[in-house]
Each structure stands twice: as C-alpha cells, then as structure tokens.
Amino acid sequence: MKTKRKHAPFKKWIKTYEGQKFYISVLFLLIPVLLLAVFTFVPAVNMIVYSFQDRDKYGANVSWVGIQNYKTIFTDTSILSTFKNSLYYLCGSFIQQVIALLVASILCSKIRAKGLFKGILFFPYLMNGVAVSIIFKKFFVKGERGIVPEGTLNSVLSVFGIEPIKWISAESPLLANICLVFVSIWRYVGFDIIMYIGAINSISPDLYEAADLDGANPWQRFKYIVFPSIKPIISLQLILAVKGAISVFEIPYIITGGTMNTSTFVIDTINTAFSKNKVGLASAMAVILLVIIIIVTLLQKYFFREDGSKLRQRRKTREGKR
Amino acid sequence: MKERSNVRHSVIRQEKPIYWSRIIVKTFSYLVLAIGCIMVFIPIAAVIFGAFKDSKDVANTGALELPTHWVFDNFKTAFIDGKVLKGLGNTAIIIVVSCVGTIMTGTMTAFVIQRFDGKMTRFIKAAFLLATLLPNISMQVTVFQIMYKLGLYRTFAAPIVLYVGTDIISIYIFMQFLSQIPTSLDESGIIDGASYPRIYFSIILPNLKPAIATVLIIKFVGIYNDFYTPNLYMSEDDPVVSTVLYSFISGKRTQWEIVFAGIILCIIPTLIMFLTLQKYIYNGLVSGAVKE
Structure with missing residues (x-):
C-alpha cells in the first residue's frame, strides 16, 4: 500500500513537463555523453598518465619512468627535426593564402565561366587523400631506363628540354619537403578560395559603387575595401595554418612514409x-602536441574576442556620434 | 518610330574609350585562372591516360601521352581483384550508419543543451566545448588501447563509434541552427498539449532539415576521404576506399595501370556528388569549417 502511494506521485510527476524534461535529458544525453567520456576524456587522461610510463601497444609490461619520455623528446634530434619540417608547411600555407586571395578576388570580379573555374579549382579538396597522394607519387617519380617510367612532372619538363630531376630523394630533403608542401597546397587551396569568395561576397556592394565613383583601380579596391573587410577571416586562416602545419599527416605518410627527412611530428608519434x-613515449609526444594546439587555440580565442569587442566598440561610438 | 531607332543607334555607336589597364587586368585574371586549371588537370590527366594503358604502354610511353591502344581491363581488375568494389560497399555501410547515428545523437544533444537551460546542461556543453580542443589525430595513441580493450579493434564498430562519438562540430552546427528556431514554436506545441518527445520529433527535427543536410555533406566528404581511422582500426580483409587504394601501393610491386583505374573508380562517386550538389557543398563545408 505504502509503495503504491510513493509510486503514484512519481508516475504523475514524470508526465508533467518538469518530469519530461528530466527523462528526456537523461535519455537523449546518455549515449552522446558516454561516447564523449569513453573516447575523448578517458583517453585524454590516459595520455597524460601514460606519458610518465613505459608501455606497449596492448597495455602489457607497464613501468613508471618519470619524465624520461619528455627528456627523450627534447634531446632526440630526429624528433626535433620534424618541427623544422612543420615550418615548411607553415610557409606553404602562407603562400596558399596569398594564392587563394588572388584567385578569390579574380573570381569575384566580372569574369566568364566563374562557376566552372571555381568548380575545377575546388575539386581537389573533395578528392580522397590517398588518391591525391598516389597521383603525386607518380607525378614526382624519376624514371629509370627500362625499369620505372618517367613521372608526370619530368615528362612535362622534357618537352621544354629539361633533364629529369630526382624530386623526392634523401639527398635533398629541402626539395622533397617542398614537393610535399606543393601537394598540400594543391589539395587545400580550393577550400580557402571558397572561404574567401564567401567573405568577399558578403561585403556591401555600396562600398564598391562608391569606389567606382571615385575611380578606384582594382588594386586600390582590394587594398581599401576588400582587405580591411576580410581581415578577421585572414587572421583566422593564419592561425588555423599553424595548427594545420603542426598536425600534417596524410600526404607525407603515403608519399614517403616519413622517410627521407620528410617526417612530421604526427607521423613520428604514430x-x-x-x-x-613505445606507447609511453608516443603519449608524451601527443601531450606536447596537445599543449601546442591548446596554446594556439587560446591565442586565437583571445585575439578574436579582442577583435569582436573592438568592432562592437567602434560601432557603438559611431552610433553615439549619430 | 524611325527617329527613335536612330537615336538608339547613335547611342550604341558612341565609342567607348579603351581602358588599357582594364584589358591588362582581364588578361592577367584569365591567365591566372588558366594556369590554375592546368595545374589541377596535369596530375589528374596522367592518371586518366594511365588507366587505359596496358603494362607495356605504361612503361614505354610518357605519362601525358595517349595510350597506343585503349584498354578497359584495368578497371575490371581493380574493381574485382583489387577489391575496390568491396571497399566502396564497406565505405557505404560505414557512411550510412555513422550519418544516422550522428544525426540522432547530434540533434538530441543539441536539443537538450539548447532548450533546457540548467546547471547540468551548461556543464555538459562546457565538456563538449573542451573536447574540441583535443587534437583527434594524436589522441588515437590512447584511444587505440580503449578500442582494443572493448574488443572493437578490427571491426566496423571502431570507425563508426569514432565518427559518431567524437563529432562535436555537428553538435555545434545543430545548436547554432536550433538557436534560430524560435522557442515560441515549442511553446505553441506545449499549449496544444504536446509532450517534449513529441515536440522534438514533430517540431524540432523537421525544422532542422537544412542543418541536417549540411552535416550529411560534411560527414560524407569526411568519412569517404578518411584514411587514418580505417587504416588504424580496420582489418585488411575489410578495406574501405582509402585503405584499398593504399594497399595498391604498399605492396612490393606497384602495377600503376591498376592503381590508376582504382583511383578513377574511387573518385567517380565524389565527382557525381559534387556535380549534383555543388551549391550545397560549398556552403556546407565552409559553414562546417567556420565553426571549428
């Protein structure tokens, strides 16, 4: 009798909106939160713990080693040199931004077959990364008579009478890395073009009209109207470029496997x-990557909040003047 | 009437002054675009030509020379023996299950977090926000241990669980979109006596359609092109598109003509999707990136 009485209000309560809110929250969030915990937060905590251990892939033979793993990272020249390789990708993404801005502003002017050009330049971004990497593996190959046919690039250059070059080789890590950066630009520049087109198109046409009335040339138009308006997006892109440069993985992993001094920090970690x-050491490397990324993200958040508040302030003062 | 047409004529005939600077800018613009398109085409052209060559042709002709005689067997070999067909099938399964999963969990999470404001939901929202900071790729060092312990290693469940469970961008897109759906719509449902589950299924979910389309596109492109996750967690006997292509070149001897045919077969679905959904793809991918 007593239990029944206890149950009845619960049954009623669960039908009220208050009760519904409760059980919906629990039901709807149970799986996502569980997945978030198991596949994001538990591994994150594990990562920090493992970084002080020596352990293998399957979690057997665990021993504590203190900060030995971190010491190894900062003294191992082969690991440190991967940071140098990241600089190539960072320079590459600056070049990529310049190309993207140039093409985007061209595609926003009066041009025929805009959609076609846009589509062609964007398509590499949609292509499977492994396919892209294989295509460029073939592209940069130097042939050997009777064994390996000449690669695409050397074939093209031979038309102009240029001798075949060994593009990706251990002798010239600089050239090899430049080639890999080129692949990265080839693949990702289309995306940035679309981003910038979106940003440029959101500029009010009144500004252009005013510029035309004043007889501005395309460069002046870019300098005084387009560039200031899309500055926030450019700086966001540059910060994302830092994150991207440090976490390059797919293209060098497939084309060279990280050999010939083209390894990156993530390839090394994996x-x-x-x-x-050596999961302990790898965890320590992952922790370092995490720290770098968190610092960059915080910088991004800081600068962008700053930008936002400045904008708002400016708008307020302008409204005040009115 | 006559007079009028005369007037019109004279207006048209009035010569425009030639702006040399404008012509130079135009020429430069088309030149840049043309060079860009050639840069995109040359590497791909070598693959297309190569796919129709036989092994002798591949060894003896230049990469950009047309095949001496056109061969179609490479496609058959890549499709069946090279397991491209199997890869496409497996990828399709993973994409469908992951997309359904993401839409269910993503919209539900966004609904609760966005509509029921409270300490608990704010805490969960902060947890999801914190998770975006963690670099997915190097986290796999320790995620692998968990997958292994859960017995998901070398199963389809491993990539699916990761695609559904660690996809926080989708939740953000849904939340962003939900904040634009007025709460008065929910309230009108409540006045009509609808329960919260009812509100979710018949008011919220249909209104989220554009956001769902965006998420579907981002997911499709992301999963179809992902190499890292399946390479790490799936067995060689059950390849997806990326790992099939990788298996072509990771062996001892690479048969380039088969590899090229395989690449073309794997790019065709992407090309079809791009041509049919072009506009949505531009908007979808950009809106996904901005939220990152």
Whole structure:
C-alpha cells in the first residue's frame, strides 16, 4: 500500500513537463555523453598518465619512468627535426593564402565561366587523400631506363628540354619537403578560395559603387575595401595554418612514409606508438602536441574576442556620434 | 518610330574609350585562372591516360601521352581483384550508419543543451566545448588501447563509434541552427498539449532539415576521404576506399595501370556528388569549417 502511494506521485510527476524534461535529458544525453567520456576524456587522461610510463601497444609490461619520455623528446634530434619540417608547411600555407586571395578576388570580379573555374579549382579538396597522394607519387617519380617510367612532372619538363630531376630523394630533403608542401597546397587551396569568395561576397556592394565613383583601380579596391573587410577571416586562416602545419599527416605518410627527412611530428608519434610499440613515449609526444594546439587555440580565442569587442566598440561610438 | 531607332543607334555607336589597364587586368585574371586549371588537370590527366594503358604502354610511353591502344581491363581488375568494389560497399555501410547515428545523437544533444537551460546542461556543453580542443589525430595513441580493450579493434564498430562519438562540430552546427528556431514554436506545441518527445520529433527535427543536410555533406566528404581511422582500426580483409587504394601501393610491386583505374573508380562517386550538389557543398563545408 505504502509503495503504491510513493509510486503514484512519481508516475504523475514524470508526465508533467518538469518530469519530461528530466527523462528526456537523461535519455537523449546518455549515449552522446558516454561516447564523449569513453573516447575523448578517458583517453585524454590516459595520455597524460601514460606519458610518465613505459608501455606497449596492448597495455602489457607497464613501468613508471618519470619524465624520461619528455627528456627523450627534447634531446632526440630526429624528433626535433620534424618541427623544422612543420615550418615548411607553415610557409606553404602562407603562400596558399596569398594564392587563394588572388584567385578569390579574380573570381569575384566580372569574369566568364566563374562557376566552372571555381568548380575545377575546388575539386581537389573533395578528392580522397590517398588518391591525391598516389597521383603525386607518380607525378614526382624519376624514371629509370627500362625499369620505372618517367613521372608526370619530368615528362612535362622534357618537352621544354629539361633533364629529369630526382624530386623526392634523401639527398635533398629541402626539395622533397617542398614537393610535399606543393601537394598540400594543391589539395587545400580550393577550400580557402571558397572561404574567401564567401567573405568577399558578403561585403556591401555600396562600398564598391562608391569606389567606382571615385575611380578606384582594382588594386586600390582590394587594398581599401576588400582587405580591411576580410581581415578577421585572414587572421583566422593564419592561425588555423599553424595548427594545420603542426598536425600534417596524410600526404607525407603515403608519399614517403616519413622517410627521407620528410617526417612530421604526427607521423613520428604514430610510428612510435604503433610500429616501434613505445606507447609511453608516443603519449608524451601527443601531450606536447596537445599543449601546442591548446596554446594556439587560446591565442586565437583571445585575439578574436579582442577583435569582436573592438568592432562592437567602434560601432557603438559611431552610433553615439549619430 | 524611325527617329527613335536612330537615336538608339547613335547611342550604341558612341565609342567607348579603351581602358588599357582594364584589358591588362582581364588578361592577367584569365591567365591566372588558366594556369590554375592546368595545374589541377596535369596530375589528374596522367592518371586518366594511365588507366587505359596496358603494362607495356605504361612503361614505354610518357605519362601525358595517349595510350597506343585503349584498354578497359584495368578497371575490371581493380574493381574485382583489387577489391575496390568491396571497399566502396564497406565505405557505404560505414557512411550510412555513422550519418544516422550522428544525426540522432547530434540533434538530441543539441536539443537538450539548447532548450533546457540548467546547471547540468551548461556543464555538459562546457565538456563538449573542451573536447574540441583535443587534437583527434594524436589522441588515437590512447584511444587505440580503449578500442582494443572493448574488443572493437578490427571491426566496423571502431570507425563508426569514432565518427559518431567524437563529432562535436555537428553538435555545434545543430545548436547554432536550433538557436534560430524560435522557442515560441515549442511553446505553441506545449499549449496544444504536446509532450517534449513529441515536440522534438514533430517540431524540432523537421525544422532542422537544412542543418541536417549540411552535416550529411560534411560527414560524407569526411568519412569517404578518411584514411587514418580505417587504416588504424580496420582489418585488411575489410578495406574501405582509402585503405584499398593504399594497399595498391604498399605492396612490393606497384602495377600503376591498376592503381590508376582504382583511383578513377574511387573518385567517380565524389565527382557525381559534387556535380549534383555543388551549391550545397560549398556552403556546407565552409559553414562546417567556420565553426571549428
């Protein structure tokens, strides 16, 4: 009798909106929160714990080693040199931004077959990364008579009478890395073009009209109207470029496998964990990557909040003047 | 009437002054675009030509020379023996299940977090926000241990669980969109006596359609092109598109003509999707990136 009485109000309560809110919240959030915990937060905590341990891929043979793993990272020249490689990609993404801005402003002017050009330049971004990497593996190959046919680039250059060049080789890590950066630009520049087109198109046409009345040339138009309006997006892109440069993985992993001094920090981390089976060391590397990314993200958040508040302030003062 | 047409004529005939600077800018613009398109085409052209060559042709002709005789067997070999067909099938399964999963969990999470304001939901929202900071790719070092312990290693469940469970961008897109759906719509449902589940299914979900389309496009492109996750977690016997292509070149001897045919077969679905959904793809991918 007593239990029944206790149950009745609960049954009623669950039908009220208050009760519904409760059970809907629990039901709807149960799986997402569980997945978030198991596949994001538990591994994140594990990562920090493992970084002080020596352990293998399957979690056997665990021993504590203190900060030894971190010491290894900062003394191992092969790991440190991957940061140098990241600089190539960082320079590459600056060049990529310049190209994207140029093409985007061209595509926003009066041009025929805009959609076609836009589509062609964007399509590499949609292509499968492995396919892109294989295409460029073929592109940069230097042939050997009777064994390996000449690659695409050397074939093209031979038309102009240029001798075949060994593009990706251990002798010239600089050239090899430049080639890989080129692939990265080839693949991703289309996306930036679309981003910038969106930004440029959102500029009010009144401004252009005013500029035309004043007889501005295209460069002046870009300098005084387009550039100031899309500055926030450019700086966002540059910050994302830093994040991108530090976490390059797919293209060098498939084209060179990280050999010939073209490895990146992420390739090294993955190889350390899964080929060399040193999960402790790899976790320490992952922690360092995490710290770098968090610093960059915080900088991004800081600068962008600043920008936003400045804008708002400016708008307020302008309204005040009116 | 006559007079009028005369007037018109004279207006048209009035010569425009030639702006040399404008012509130079135009020429430069088309030149840049043309060079860009050639840069995109040359590497791909070598693959297209190569796919129709036989092994002798590949060795003896230049990369950009047309095949001496056109061969179609490479496609058959890549499709069946090269397991491209199997890869496409497996990828399709993973994409469908992951998309359904993401839409369910994403919209539900966004609904609760956005509509029921409270300490608990704010805390959960902060947790999801914090998770965006963690670099997915290097996290796999420790995620792998968990996958292994849960017995998901070398199953389809591993990539699916990751695509559904660690996709926070989608939740953000849904939340952003939900904040634009007025709460008065929910309230009118409540006045009519609808329960919250009813509100979710018959008011919120239909109104989220554009956001769902965006998420579907981002997911399709992301999963179809992902190499890292399937390479790490799936067995070689059950390849997806990316790992099939990778298996072509990771062996001892690379048969380039088969590889090229495989690449073309794997790019065709992307090309079809791009041509049919072009406009949505531009908007979808850009809106996904801005939220990152």
